Amino acid sequence: MLPKLTFIHAADLHLDSQMEGLTAAYPAMKSRLQDSTFQSLKQLVQCAITNKVDFVLLAGDIFDSNRQSLKALVALREAFKELQKHSIDVYMQYGNHDFTGKKPMMKYTNNVHIFQSEKVDTFFYEKNGEPAAAIHGFSYTTRHIKSRKALEYQSKGDGIYQIGMLHGSLGTGSAADVYAPFSVDELKQASFDYWALGHIHKREVLSEQPPIVYSGNIQGRHRKESGEKGCYLVELEGQSCAMTFLPLQDIRFETVDVEVKEGTALYEVEQAVLDSCINWEDAFGEAVLHVIFHGPAHLLMRWSQEERLEELLEIINEQQQNLGSQLILAGFSVQATIDMKEELLLERNDFTAALYTTTYSENEMTHSLEELMGNRQFRKIKQSYSQEELQEMLEEAKQLLLQTLLEVE
Structure with a gap:
């Protein structure tokens, strides 16, 4: 029987993002807003620890740019260290904002598993010494990916959960499809147990069976990104999936x-x-x-x-x-x-x-x-x-x- 898995699905942290539309804000608030993505990251870590999750999925655009500031790199490293203290693994992919075509600038703790290339790859998660989940994903190495990466996902391993991570957008059939375009039917054909999506900053459930989910970003950056922002706490147990939205926004x-x-x-x-x-x-x-x-x-x-x-x-x-x-x-x-x-x-x-x-x-x-x-x-x-x-x-x-x-x- 499949064990119960509990994990957090988050995306689009955009650490060190430049906030927009603050002309009327006084200096103290500007400074506070510039720090808000880092505060939301701390909230994410605390939620993972409080809920005793097995692992955390970070579905792309962890950073706001592919030229990460040292402040952002160190903040993420320290967050991962804190998760390691509680035996929480992290599975991370890069998106179109933080695409990387070279060796990362920071060395992270060994609880962190990073999808390094644009080829769909797989990590296996073990629980109680037994394989429990295959986690599939890829990272952007260039700003745009026009190919339909969804077609490259395939189940691996028998009798374990299949989880897909994909940073991309629903295809429109137009020239604007440059962020790993996909269709819901393409994702359903893979017969996965959960799809953790990133790229769209508004949380949305595209499908309930199987769950195909955008978690949205964890901190709004301008007035178009209004309302609560955060992540999903996901509980997989056999054929059932329970999702709880956890607000993380600092402001x-x-x-x-x-x-x-x-x-x-x-x-x-x-x-x-x-x-x-x-x-x-x-x-x-x-x-x-x-x-x-x-x-x-x-x-x-x-x-x-x-x-x-x-x-x-x-x-x-x-x-x-x-x-x-x-x-x-x-x-x-x-x-x-x-x-x-x-x-x-x-x-x-x-x-x-x-x-x-x-x-x-x-x-x-x-x-x-x-x-x-x-x-x-x-x-x-x-x-x-x-x-x-x-x-x-x-x-x-x-x-x-x-x-x-x-x-x-």
Whole structure:
């Protein structure tokens, strides 16, 4: 009979990641955020020890870059040492961020098993002196892998658990499939007991039988990576699998909404946000918030253009800091209501109406950003934009142009 196995599935630690969108954060919080991935790593280690797991799976992008800082290397080494004290093994693969084509810069303890190449390899885990699991995986040695690595996984060993580790994304059939693309059916064909996925920063269960699971990252890095972040505690026993999500984030990223009504004064908005901070802190604890202001376009656009909203957040941050609050308002955006019914606008036969009905595609936006993305200094801050981010920028640009035109008519 198969023994019970308990393990942690984590991925995308992105140690030493450069946090994004912190222009409104005061220096102490910036420093704290830069350290958050390391604090989340410590939380992961403690969860493994507390739950007395057999081993830990780290499914790629352990580091934020393939040029790891000494701080990140040492932090991981010390984490592994702590796990070794409790006889916990680690199985680790590198992803597209920390791809390595050369000898690692750090020597880790002998409880650590690293997939070294892009060829799917296997480690065997023993429990009570008997083989209990075959753990399969590979590492990126270049930034992109276009081949369907999922087809290379094969069971090894009889009467033991088969566990796959794969850092990649669901295939779309497009040229964008450069991160070991796979399909759920391809993974199911391997007849494994558990698939530990990495690369996508949002936790998601793609299949329950067998479990094919993204654990997400362990610490959010910007407002698009909101909510609880962490790992899965997995218990395999025979044909059954139980999964428990364990939050690990040191600081949460969240988006909050503030409604602004016609005729509202700026000082009234300040008080409304301050009052809301109490509820936000109760809900999220220590958190970095992105505020979305909703309301009349003529009001919000003017405040935004005059930098009144940015100043408002700075003032509230100072007040919150003096109160010992665990919140930081790190940025804002505006979702304004145009003071004209859409059907009336569409009836017009002028330039303003033509602009409103003009479609500017994501492909055109991507082309417009090519020069900016080609700048090496900018790529240190932002490597790419998601479709959601492109669409958001398109809507904001369209709204701003339309409001400006209506104001000068």
